[in-house]
Amino acid sequence: MGTFDHMFAFYSDVDQQEDIDNLKSEMMALPNLRPLLDRMNARIGKLELLNRTLTELLLSKKIITRDELSVMMQQVDLLDGVEDGEISSHLHANAPTCDACGRYVNPKRTDCVYCGVKISMAAAKRRIKPVRNVDCTKCGAVVPESTTYFGAGGVICETCFEDED
Secondary structure: OOOOHHHHOOOOHHHHHHHHHHHHHHHHOOHHHHHHHHHHHHHHHHHHHHHHHHHHHHHHOOOOOHHHHHHHHHHHHHHHOOOOOOOOOOOOOOOOEOOOOOOEOOOOOOEOOOOOOEOOHHHHHOOOOOOOEEEOOOOOOEEEHHHOEEEOOEEEOHHHHHHOO
């Protein structure tokens, strides 16, 4: 199992690749998005290469173990208060924290990944998932990502989506 595979064990590589291929096909059909997608793919490829190179360098020089890397990934993932395999650009004030060390925790876990203390029920109940906002590419409105649709011009809000009918 690869260094990062444990983080996404519920979502297989085959499933991920299939989703990526489907999204690429849909986006490539939109001519104005093709250059942007090509640039994004190139950048993602470079970032993936850099991350893998740095990880292998740390492991080969025995600076860190795979287990330590796994724990650190969990800790960095929790900086936004949600253990979801993604990193957010903001910290969330209402995210649950460990009563012992004060760091963000995943309330679905029994122990804090930082200090190992049992996560209290009070900390688990404080969990509020951050709302990710995006800009509608049609009208420019800032709306919750969960209320958007993918239209011909990109991500659009519900109002613009209804106007397209």
